[in-house]
Amino acid sequence: MDIFAIFTTRVTEALLADHPELGADLLSRVVVEPPRDPAHGDLSTNAAMVVAKHLGKSPRDVAAALAERFKVDTDVTSVEVAGPGFINFRLATPILHQVLRSIAAEKEGFGRSDIGKGERVNVEYVSANPTGPMHVGHTRGAVFGDALSSLMSYSGYDVTREYYINDTGGQTIILGQSALLRYREALGETIEIPPGFYPGDYLVPVGKALAAEYGRLLLDKPEQEAVLIAREAALAAMMELIKADLAQLNIHHDVFFSERTLHGEGGDIQTTLDWLRKKCMVYEGRLEAPKGKTPEEWEDREQTLFRAKDYGDDTDRALVKSDGSYTYFAADIAYHRNKYLRGFKHMVNVLGADHSGYVKRLSAAVKAVSEGEADIDVRICQLVRLLKNGEPFKMSKRSGDLVTLSDVVEEVGADATRFMLLFRRNDAAMDFDFALVKEQTRDNPVFYVQYAHARACSVFRKAAEEVPGLDTGAAALASADVEVLTSSADLELIRLLASWPRTVAAATIAHEPHRIAFFVHELAAAFHGFWAKGKDDSSLRFVNQADPKLTLARLALVDAVRQVIRNGLGILGVSAPEELS
Structure with missing residues (x-):
């Protein structure tokens, strides 16, 4: 049951009853949402302002x-026009009581929809x-x-959850060279890892495995x-390591696509x-030097270019390097065309x-290779700063200069890692304070919710003790009998529960x-x-020995709260424990 969707339908139907000429595109802009100030009511709609110009009338x-029309709606106690034309x-x-019955009936399905x-x-x-x-920088994107x-x-x-494996290019050669050094080490040689190589101990097992297989x-x-x-050997081992790291956060992909x-x-x-x-989407031409580049830093040459500007990019993009190999962007275009041809x-x-x-550039690529049929949303996850008691925190590092996903999970647990990384917009930089997320206080968001x-x-356990036989x-x-x-406290909580499907x-x-x-x-x-x-106030207690009827109704409200919390935590991939130690 989505009260906001129900009233959106009622509002648009009321508009069409008086103005059947209104089109679906115009009516799709009508929204019903909570008013900015709760004192103004439970719901607010912009409907009048959306259609007023089309009707040649003032919004008010x-x-x-x-x-x-809504003064005869039995689900409404009052309706008021406010501001420039809000209702x-x-x-x-x-109807608020119906929300509780809906949650009890739909349970895990309360809030589900067929938007997709x-x-x-x-x-x-x-x-x-x-x-x-995986290091902590990857972890935020993984959880998001x-x-x-x-x-x-x-x-x-x-x-479909997909992982694109960058298993080609110069960094993989360096990985091979680094693994070969660990192979020599496994054979008993003393090695020195040059600058630019991968120094982490995670390649030691790869070297030992190579020594065992090849002598x-x-x-x-x-x-x-x-x-x-x-x-x-190193690429295969690293992918297994990455999958194991992700599994610690219960993250599993459907597809691993090899570049x-x-x-x-x-x-x-x-x-x-x-x-x-x-399709005439590429041509041979020259690019202007990027801002800040001197002529000495820029190779001015005739090259194969994608007409990215025709699809909303700032500049056309090179597809072939001077040595004849493909650019990274050429691979990106091909990869996203592959996705489109797979039906996405x-x-x-x-x-x-x-x-x-x-x-x-990715938006331009998808628009071009799908000829406008596909869309892409590129979400950027900003940096995470590690703190402890508000101070920069450096953990013992087992992997060269990286703080790994495993380090974080071992320190605070999977639930805290996931919730805290999601308790901020993805495009905002964030601080991750290890001390805070281990506290059992209201200042720790994940603890507070769990x-x-x-x-x-625990309320249900108390009810079993105080009202035996209920x-x-x-x-x-x-x-x-909800x-x-x-009481205002009951109805305030139910109103919040009612907004879950809209959220x-x-x-x-x-x-x-x-x-x-x-x-x-x-x-x-x-x-x-x-x-x-x-x-x-004893009248607001969840369990009232003298009033089993009210107690059962309050327990229905408590059950609705825990169900919606469980639904939300389930989406976030966080557990909903019945007891906390």
């Missing part, structure tokens, strides 16, 4: 006529170079992409051949460039802070899972606040 005149509604108590209509969407996230374990995938699935999309044979092979053998498959004769890059040429018309790419310049769920569970099973809660819940829908459309974290935190605060009121 349209609003006044529309408001008249504010106050809801009748019975089963459409396929590809969410590509993490895609870290397979040159070492995973939560967004869950959110979109919850809202009716057919989501001293690699020493007799040409260095280039030996490096390639070491590279393949290497794009290259070579007849590969996707070649076929994509041939297709682009046929909706794509989301989650990238790190150093990739903000990729947004326009404690609300655990407290709700049936608190699912059927009894579903049929509880009409007795009429999910808005978060899905905006691709912003942090809204889910914000909501469950707000709900937890409201629940804790209600509990505190009961300490001072």
Whole structure:
């Protein structure tokens, strides 16, 4: 049950009753949402302002006529025109009680929707170079992409979670060289790791495995051949390490796509460039030097260029380097055409802070290779600063100069890692304070929310002790006489629960899972606040021995709170414990 969706339908139907000529495109701009000031009512709509110009009337005149229609709606106690033409509604108590019955009936499904209509969407996230374990910078994108995938699935999309393996290029050769050094070390040599190589101990097992498989044979092979053998072993080992790291946060991908498959004769890059040429989307030309580049730093030459400016980019983009190899962007175009040909018309790419310049070029690429049929949303995850008690925190590092995902999870746990990384917009830099997320106080958001769920569970244990024989099973809660819940505290909490489906829908459309974290935190605060009121006012206590009927109704409310918290934490990939130690 989504009260906001219900009233959006009622408002548009009321408009069409008086003005059947109004088109669907115009009416799609009508929204029903909470007013900015709760004192103005429960719901507010912009409907009059959306259609006034089309009707040749003032917004307030349209609003006044529309408001008249709702004065006979039994779910509305009052309707008022405000400001330039907003219409504010106050809801009748019975429809709020219906929200509790809806939660009891729908349970995990309360808040689910069919926004996605089963459409396929590809969410590509993490895609870290397979040159070492996951570090804390990758972790934010991993958690964000995973939560967004869950959110979109919850809202009716057919989501594929994809990891793009950068298994070609110069960094993989350096990885092979670094692994070959560890191989020599495993054979008993004393090694010195040159600057620019990968120094982490995570390559030691790779070197030992190579020594066990090849003995001293690699020493007799040409260095280039030996490096390639070491590279393949290291890449395979690093991907297993990355998958194991991600599994600590319960992150699993459906597809691991190898960049290497794009290259070579007849590969996707070649076929994509041939297709682009046929479509006149590439040409031979020269690029101006980027701002800040001197003539000595810029190679002015005739080259193969993609007409990226025709598709919204700031400049056309090079596809072939001076040595004849393909640019990274050529691989990006081919990869996204591959996604489109696999049937994905909706794509989301989650990238790190150093990739903000990729947004326009990737959008241009997708628009071109799909000829406007597909769309892409590039989400940038900003940097994470590690703190302890507000001070920069350096942990013992097992992987060269990196603080790994494993380090973070071992320090604070998977739940705290996930929730805290989602408790802020992805495009805002954030501080991650290890001391804070280990505190069991209201200042620790993840503890505060999980404690609300655990407290709700404890209320049922208390009810069993204080009102023995009271049936608190699912059927009894579903049929509880919730009409007795009429206090302002009861109704305030129910109003917040009623906004959950709208929150999910808005978060899905905006691709912003942090809204889910914000909501469950707000709900937890409201629940804790209600509990505190009961300490001072016995009429607001959840368990009242003298009034089993009211107790059962309050338990239905408590059960609704814990269900919605559980639904929200489920989307975020965070557990909802029944007890906290």
